[in-house]
Amino acid sequence: MSDLKIYNSYSRQKEVFTPITPGHVGMYVCGPTVSGESHLGHSRPYITFDVVYRYLTYLGYKVRYVRNITDAGHFEEEGREAEDKISKKALLERLEPMELVQKYTNLFHWAMDRFNTIPPSIEPTATGHIVEQIEMIRKLISEGYAYEVNGSVYFDVKKYAANYDYGKLSGRIMDDLLETTRELEGQSEKRDLADFALWKNAAPEHIMRWPSPWGVGFPGWHIECSAMATKYLGPQFDIHGGGMDLLFPHHESEIAQSTICNHQNPVRYWIHNNMITINGRKMGKSYNNQIMLTQMFSGDHPLLEKAYHPMVIRFFVLQTHYRSTLDFGNEALQASEKGLKRLWEAYEKLGVIGTPAGQAGSDLGAGAPDIELDKKVRRLIRELSEFMNDDFSTAKVMANLFELVPVINGIKDKVIPVSAISAETLDLMKISFRVWLEDILGLKGISDADNQLLQGVMDLLVEIRKEAKGKKDFATSDKIRNQLTQLGILLKDEKDGGMSWGLA
Template sequence: MAELKVYNSLTRQKEVFSPITPGHVGMYVCGPTVYSDVHLGNCRTFISFDIIYRYLKYLGYKVRYVRNITDAGHLEGDRDEGDDKFSKKARLEALEPMEIVQKYTLGFHKVMELFNNLPPTIEPTATGHISEQIEMVKHILNNGYAYVVDGTVYFDVEKYNNEKPYGILTNRKLEDLLEGTRDLSGQDEKKGRLDFALWIKAKPEHLMQWPSPWGMGFPGWHIECSAMSEKYLGKQFDIHGGGMDLAATHHTNEIAQSQACYNVSPANYWIHTNMLTVNGARMSKSAGNGFLPGQLFTGDHPLLEKAYSPMTVRFFMLQTHYRSTLDFSNEALQAAEKGLKRLWEAYENLGSLQSQASALRTNAANAETDNRCRELIADFDISMSDDFNTARVLANMFELVPLINSFKGGQIPLNSISRPTFELLQKQFTTYLLDVFGLKDDKTADTGRLDSVLQLLIQIRKEARSRKDFATSDKIRNELQQQGILLKDEKDGNVSWNII
């Protein structure tokens, strides 16, 4: 097994991965802010960390993967200015804030399911950990790195920076950061322009607020991740991840908070995914080139020529290293669609060769072919252990595809390789395709969607029968049968279906 190396944003170099506890990995990834639909940039981050999670498990690590849900206290600006997004959305839709949270959390989970992401082992919410956040703020105050102004608690960045470098994650000095900071609302309250709120005093009309030693209020955005990561992973853990847009402010502030509270940096390895572009331009809602996952799946966007399946999009993302910019275009997505189809055909061809493989010998008839095959397979682990380089693994898989297809078509005799090599090829090709990369056949996904539609029709048919509307009931059954789908009424009252 190759030695795992990861790029650490904190040191800006690849490092040999060495977990704090042998055999165990603690990984925290900043999750979504659930006041709107999850955007595609989020999806790239979560798919990338799903691959990392899967690969760590493949290596044999026991992984505690924590991904939070931000459902409180998130203002429109990174430095505590603007309206609270949840309150604003709740007022616009005449709903309770937690109705907004529930709606978009369920939507987020559905998108992750469509992309075949494994759920994290723990998914804490900010609102479920208010007491932990208050306790952490109290510790930071007691340690002298924060101050209170009229019910709001601010972190003293300048005082902290006198002892430890505040901009260590982005390799920037405090003077440079101050030059790029504009004046903000409430600036007169703060000692320094870079100071950020740990706890924010709530206005009377604010919908989400909690009692604290400093009065009614709500937590600042940054404190939630520090409090929850410490609760579930300890004061110091292995991996902290998120999109690169979080590094300059959110993750910088997390490091400062944890150092000020516990005198240790929270994570040993900081991993960041890069941004998305569309036809070479940065993806953004204001530019009109940003689309949601659902629009990709339906093709309902002016920039899309057609719909693309979740697995096509996932596969497309795997073709580029997670630290590289990923550019969306119809040409690239359609190429990914064809590439994924080729991989599935090779996978199915491998399965169909199983019966012939029993006749293979320990020694290969063609040592050159056998050796090349084993080299390409061995490079799967080498490439993935080089900072999770999915693109290089896929390149090797595609080099194996014509060989597999030639075995199936008879152009190259299967006995060109030995039985151990065939078994290794089948095992690793399958493991990487399904378990490490988390891909699944789109035909399976289509069957799942078909079942959802059919269950709805079955329910309508049941309701029609209960009203003795047998004409509608028979029409549903007969028209489905004409489309090649047979409904069968079971003895227990359930209805099954199969394609005829």
């Protein structure tokens, strides 16, 4: 169906993508833990996999995209009581646990919408799949790979490692794991330090709790993904994505659980995105260096020089390869902002080239065809697919789109005659920009000027200014432009006598 190559974290090499069921793709991506507000770091996986989803769809695959909401809260915070993060905070904020979870889920959805990410096909919650998780744990016990102690159930990693390749995904060596695993609460009841919890007995103060065959408790962190992925995508599916920080232990454990339960390796292609760093360090709770998305959008954070539009962040993320780290910085963000504006304006100009509105039509025939230019344009467009097929190289895709910008501006400003490129090439450019910019990269313009009323008022002002300019009444024309500038509206004179405007 395509020549798409994906870097598979499991094999550590690029592999040609071949779906299990021809024409269909099952993709699971680890979603957010909604015990708190999403920060800038969270934008990376969801934007990355949104583009993966969009591209697979563009290639013609019918994709079932499953992304979970972790709302059951996790535990085992070192040194503390086995207290659920969510329930603890709930007490502080005097909210019901589910009320809190709902609040952050809504906030997450709001941010994802602003990023223009397409909602997943299914967005299952951990709390909504307690039954499935319990069922899976039962199965693991009956298979002999899990054991119960004091109302908790653990996965027997040592036994699994003896028969399967535990640690392959994360490059871990079993012997090292046994030595380097830290002392954690509840460790004593495990048979081995490397074992992980499938079900935890809930202490009395623990608010989130469900009855189970082993008593009242709550599910372990890794089991939800295995249970929900199996339920909606089957015992083996095509793509599993998530942040690199989830490689171990989360994804390694998922493989172990699912393999025992379903008797096959659950995932064909593992895709992991790299981290967003700030001053070279990963953004994360433990580092206390996070900038929340609400703060990014509002500019309300000491590290932010200004507010950044969600599309600027999306652009920023896509300008680098998903497997590289991306370093946060005001200068870099502002570069993205200007870059996006330039690209988007060129895209809008492209839309009217060759039409009566954009070109007078009189000088359309002027100038000889520029074979070289035509070839260059076609090459740049052809390469877009090649780059994307090479493990989603969005950075290169954008570089090529930028190389087309001077061509578009040149034609618009009549530095390059329209006739330099063939009508077919012009059409190809128009279609390509729409498909790549909007459909695949999922970008949108930043300007909020889609207001009918404002549009009408601006048309009027532009009209008056044109008249003033015609009479060489520069006092009036400058007044209009300067006053608008103060209001945050940039008015620009075009080469062809027209005027364009946009919000600064």
